[in-house]
Amino acid sequence: MTDPVPPGEKRSVNRPGARRVPTPADVLAAAQSAVDAAQSAAGQALEAAQLTAGQAFDTAVRLPPASAQLAAQLPDLLDNLSTAIDRLNATVDRLDRTLALADPAFVAYDRLLVRLEALISLGEDLFGALSRLPGVGRLGRMAGIVTPDLPAEPEPEPPRKRSRRKS
Template identity: 60%
Template sequence: MTSPLGPRRRKPTPKASPPPTSGGRRSGPAELMAAAQAAVEAAQTAAGQALETAQLTAGHAFDAAVRLPPASAQLAAQLPDLIENLATTIERLNTTIDRLDRTLALADPAFAAYDRLLPRLEAMIAMGEDVFGALAKLPGVSLLGKVTGFAAKPAQDPKPGKSRKK
């Protein structure tokens, strides 16, 4: 017959062996206290060293801050705003460059037409000057120029500061 609590007979469980100790015996309360005190002392030493290091670092930082000229501190305080303004300026410059690039792309056909047209215009101007020079050599053209008011401009002296009269 079985009870609601289960079988009365328990299965044998293997006994766990105690952790091995250095002397093959268990540590007593005195040894545990000594180990705990040693751990506390080690933690206090580590904390003290960390505190000394932090104080030394803070001292160096304070010395550097005290030796920092006020103008440098003011510049350092303005640095984030300067960087933001620089970023804005660079963004605007990129926009302007893009706009200029698009404008030049639209104007490229006009520049090509000017390149084809300019040599022809220079040739026409040179031919007009040759015709004007040939007409100026004809007799009576100077009188005609005076009558009509389209007289040729007088030739410039090669040395404008000196007169020809002596």
């Protein structure tokens, strides 16, 4: 039970279940279309490669040797910088831990410094009071103690001799 096709009409391709066998002309047209598309893609790729290579060459020609050398060393410089930053971070962490351990000592030093300042002030007051006693400056000089803060006692002036005139 086949459907008869009226004479002069071709079978419809859009019929469900109908398969069309390509003719050699169809295969040749598809192959030619594929070759054209491949040639077009290859031409575009070749133009893009030539443009990129031309720009790279222009850049390389215009680039001074020192800049090219610097650009070549850039990856190593970045690696070294990364290593230095890692070391710096480790050092900062170590310093943080050390300061956290030393914090109680700093608090004790702060308390001790206040007491030492008070003791020094008391010593200065004592020297000031002793310097006002008569004879302490002379006693210090005789003992060989030189204290620049203490006021020196004035040396007594020798008595003047009076000359007697005979009239």
